[in-house]
Amino acid sequence: MKIATFNANSIRSRMPILLDWLGKNEPDVLCVQETKVQDHDFPTDAFEGSGYEVVFKGQKKYNGVAIFSRSKINDVSTEMDDAGDEQARFIKAVVNKITIVNTYVPQGFERDSEKFAYKLDWLARLKRYFESNFTPDRPIIWVGDFNCAMDARDVHDAERLWGHVCYCQEVQDAIGKIAKWGFTDVFRMHNQEDKQYTFWDYRQMSFRRNSGWRLDYIMATAPMANKCKTCQIDKEPRGLEKPSDHTFLTAEFEG
C-alpha cells in the first residue's frame, strides 16, 4: 500500500501536475491539502477514468482537504469534533480497513496573534480526537501539511528561524504530544539526513537556493509503522508554467 501527501495550493491550478503525478506514481491513496475550492466546484470530472475515487471538504478561497483512493473509501468524516468550526482542514476516511487522517494544520501567522493561539488549540483538539476515538494499536495513518518543522534538520537556517510559527517549541510540543500518543514519523524512520525539505517559500525564490522546510509528514501507528518499507520525498521539478511550493511525500507499506 502506497500512501502520498501533497499540498496543492489550489487543486484546480495544479490539475496537470496532479494528474501527471498520479499516472506516473500510482499511489493507492493520495491526500491533498489547500485545495482552495468549494465542494460544488471540486473538479471531480477530471478524475473520471483515472481509477481514483475522491472525497473532499472545502470552502471558499482557503484551506480544503481531499483524499483520493484506488480502493473503496468508507466512513468519511470532515470534522474532528463538534466544535462546529468550519475551516476545512480535516478529513478522515477508512481504506482497506486502515484509517487515514488528512490534516492541513493552521499556519499561525505570528506567535503573538490570534491565529497562532488557534493553531495550538486546533492541535490540542486533534490530540483529543485521536485519544477519544482510537487506540494506538489500530492501523492509522495521519498525514498532511503540519506547518511544523520538528527539529533543526528540517529547516534551512535553524538559528535564524527558531521562534517562527512553523519552528518553535509550542508547536513542536503540540505535535510531539500527538506523536507520543502513538505515531511514528516514517520519513525519519528511514532517513536521518538534514535538508530533506518538502516546502520552499516561493516569495523568496527559495527553491533554487534550497531554502526549504520539512513541513509535510506521514505518521503511522505501530502496526503500520512496522510495515513501512520506504518513505521518500519527490525530487522532480513540480511544474514549469506554474510553480507549486510543496512537493509530494510518499510512503510504502507492506500488504
Added chain:
DNA sequence: ATGGTGGCACCGCCA
C-alpha cells in the same frame, strides 16, 4: 537588502 510571488476572489487575505 527585512523585499520579493502566487492564488483566490474581490477592491484584501492568506501563505
